[in-house]
Amino acid sequence: MGSIEGLERVKAPQDGFQKVQQKLTKQRQGLRPSELQQPNHSWMKVAAVIALVVCSNIWVVTNYLKSDSQTLAESGVYSQVTTDFNLYEND
Amino acid sequence: MFDEKQCLQDIARGSEAALERLYNHYSDRVFNTLISYTKSYEDAEELLQDVFVTIYNTASGFQFNSSVSTWVYRIAVNKSLDFLRKKKSKKRFGIFTSLYMKDSAEIKYEPSDFVHPGVELENKENAKLLFQAIDTLVESQKTAYILTQVEGLAQKEVAEIMDKSQKSVESLVKRAKVNLKQELEKYFSE
Numbered sequence: 685m686g687s688i689e690g691l692e693r694v695k696a697p698q699d700g701f702q703k704v705q706q707k708l709t710k711q712r713q714g715l716r717p718s719e720l721q722q723p724n725h726s727w728m729k730v731a732a733v734i735a736l737v738v739c740s741n742i743w744v745v746t747n748y749l750k751s752d753s754q755t756l757a758e759s760g761v762y763s764q765v766t767t768d769f770n771l772y773e774n775d
Numbered sequence: 776m777f778d779e780k781q782c783l784q785d786i787a788r789g790s791e792a793a794l795e796r797l798y799n800h801y802s803d804r805v806f807n808t809l810i811s812y813t814k815s816y817e818d819a820e821e822l823l824q825d826v827f828v829t830i831y832n833t834a835s836g837f838q839f840n841s842s843v844s845t846w847v848y849r850i851a852v853n854k855s856l857d858f859l860r861k862k863k864s865k866k867r868f869g870i871f872t873s874l875y876m877k878d879s880a881e882i883k884y885e886p887s888d889f890v891h892p893g894v895e896l897e898n899k900e901n902a903k904l905l906f907q908a909i910d911t912l913v914e915s916q917k918t919a920y921i922l923t924q925v926e927g928l929a930q931k932e933v934a935e936i937m938d939k940s941q942k943s944v945e946s947l948v949k950r951a952k953v954n955l956k957q958e959l960e961k962y963f964s965e
């Protein structure tokens with residue numbers, strides 16, 4: 685731990701203040717420097733996951749409703765069939 | 776004689792010349808603190824600019840309840856800790872995305888061979904290990920250790936920067952030293 689004894693201070697970069705001024709100028713123009721340097725697209729990944737979840741939920745719900753209405757329709761047909769072939773009522 | 780109070784009042788009124796005076800007065804000290812946290816010359820340079828942009832933007836709100844030096848250091852420490860948190864979460868996200876994307880270039884490994892440029896030549900190897908070990912400390916211990924042991928600030932000043940009592944800074948430094956010792960033993964026991 686004694687390795688940092690006698691540690692010398694490093695000089696800050698020479699053109700540092702000019703870069704600060706550049707950032708302030710960009711700020712006055714209403715642009716954040718970090719946005720200028722690299723566009724941030726990380727929100728697109730989050731949006732893609734949300735879209736995927738929403739779509740899969742819609743698919744599941746519509747499938748469920750479809751199968752429900754099919755069952756209802758089929759049970760109606762079935763009751764008709766049984767009445768048509770009811771031997772006791774024909775007597 | 777550098778009049779900090781007057782300088783800050785001028786900055787609050789929008790004077791870039793006053794900001795330059797403050798920059799010339801503090802940039803070396805702030806840069807050294809930043810480099811101890813970031814372990815990268817480029818990142819420290821970027822953060823140094825951010826620190827002075829923040830000073831320019833928030834000077835009008837400074838109440839003079841603490842010294843200007845304390846305030847400047849506090850901004851630098853907060854910026855550094857934010858930077859490290861973002862870096863950590865980026866790294867985690869990079870590991871996650873690399874599971875799904877083959878060409879993901881998100882994972883950037885730590886430069887493990889970082890040596891503080893101010894370290895004496897014969898101490899470089901040991902200092903490299905020490906800075907790796909500092910990385911393993913929790914934020915409060917890291918800040919207390921860097922400011923007192925690396926930057927050489929007085930415990931009283933560090934207590935003001937960290938908004939803690941002098942006693943708690945003392946105990947943070949003590950705990951940091953114990954943890955560092957344990958961490959460094961791993962290297963030297965091999």
